[in-house]
Amino acid sequence: MTQKLNLPPRVAEKDLADLYKQMWQIRFFEEKVDEFFAKGMIHGTTHLAVGQEASAVGSIAVLEDRDKITSTHRGHGHCIAKGAEVNGMMAELFGRTTGYCKGKGGSMHIADVEKGNLGANGIVGGGFAIATGAALTSQMKKEGFVVLCFFGDGASNEGSFHEAINLASIWKLPVVFICENNQYGMSGPAKEMMNVGNVAQRAESYGIPGKVVDGNDIFDVMNGVGEAVDRARNGEGPSIVEAKTYRWKGHSKSDAKKYRTREEEKEWRLKDPIERMRLILVVEGLLTEEEAEKIKADAKEEVEGSVDFAANSPHPTLDDLMEDIYA
């Protein structure tokens, strides 16, 4: 059967419905979390990636199961795309023992090391070197896995960006650095915080490929990242892929968004990555309108179910406080 769409080798047309569903799971999960924070039903803070679903799902779609990722403070999407159960994620945000971190990590620290999610990170730029180290393990033990390191435009101004990418480039490590450029590091516009237009341009100074993709077009993301992952797996070393996107919500739960205009937000909402994927799938006849609706409804139901799961899960006991600490 000939393929209607230009897809990387790892992704088949039959996989697209699943990817479409993941996008909706992320969207519903985050909207639910947003609602709970607004109502004060869960505490702490959270960083939402609503509007950025395609860069997470598209990047991880080209991975094999054995591959690994490092995520960021804005990491719910990466988690879901890497196969995390929304039940365990929601329970974590509720601070329950059934959460991914037994309720001790919260939104910013969800990890599933066994499944190759080496963790979200509360330190901006904290993942660069960890991803590089994981890629070193792959190379030294000849395990063949590739590591995706997600980071934002803001993190590319951290010193750890330079040190880790330089190291990865000289050792030709199997790691791909994925910049989700959502235009703002908290309130700081990327265009005011760096003197180059694209983070991907910085790749040149490490002698590695740097590519810009449309972060709201899952097909463009898959093709761009797919190429970089193949290259890494073939022993040709790291790349930077920059996905241009936009976060619809504020930086965290308390953000009046004074640093940008409502018009700009509206413009980006018209580029909704989920709607764009739906249109393509329907127009190409890979999904009927009804099937698309059903997938969306299923995703919503799963997220609703995760709320029940979380709310009915036990709280940790005070005896759990000192568990898992060794020094």
Added chain:
Amino acid sequence: MRELTYLEAVREAMSQEMRQNEDVFILGEDIGVYGGAFGVTRGMIEEFGPERIRNTPISEAAISGTAVGAALTGMRPILELQFSDFITIAMDNMVNQAAKIRYMYGGKGKVPMVLRTPAGSGTGAAAQHSQSLEAWMTHIPGLKVVQPSTAYDAKGLLKAAIDDDNPVIFYEHKLCYKTKSDVPEESYSIPLGKADVKREGKDATIVATAIMVHRSLEAAAELEKEGISVEVIDPRTLVPLDTETIIESVKKTSRLVVVHEAVKRGGFGGEIASVIAESEAFDYLDAPIKRLGGKAVPIPYNPELEKAAIPGVDDIINAVKETVNRL
């Protein structure tokens, strides 16, 4: 039994572990053909090759994080930092990543790495290459802190550190590198958290670390001539700390002098003094606890000033006498 220098003992511990376990490797600056800033890894690249004696760029942030990522995915890295002062640049990865990952991820995921680094003054290297910053690290739940004073201890403690499934900061004192002691040829382990009574005595207890163990033993030998019997305890590991041995000794001698090279203000001596103040040994004290530590000043270049910045043998002798003569 044969004698080895402290430096040779550290090297032997690493070489023996590397022969036994393919997952153990060393990374650091100039550790290859150069043999490391102090020559600790000299000859190792010839035996183990550049894959496992991994020369890195001057990038403390990247190499510490790379060690974390490699450890998290199945390796057992030993990271050499040329001078312990440079831990400031590696601090984020040690404090925010290595120390926290296991707990923050709900017990899933471990970081078996050792950060080895030479500390202390006495080499004329002045303010940025002479510090003793171990108290910082002891303040962080999730980091073990080791400070051997003899060749025998260095070898056994380093094996225990490499075998440990959690991050260990291993401080080597530069002035100890050339000191010698009897060291068995076979591999052996000294458990972390077990103090060593370096000299038994009955009139006063000195708890000393690193080079100050040697100074305290000199002081004790002098004091013996005057009929004062001093017990010298080397905790060997600050985290975990063998409080029992210290408490028992103070109950016996009723007097305590704590000596370290690190700046007294905020130094680990305060912790040891507090352990006694909070224990049943407090009731046995016949004199206030005395703390000796470095003056609150950057280590100066001039050799006389450098010496004056930290406790010397005479200071220890005087402190013990003051403690013993107080009725």
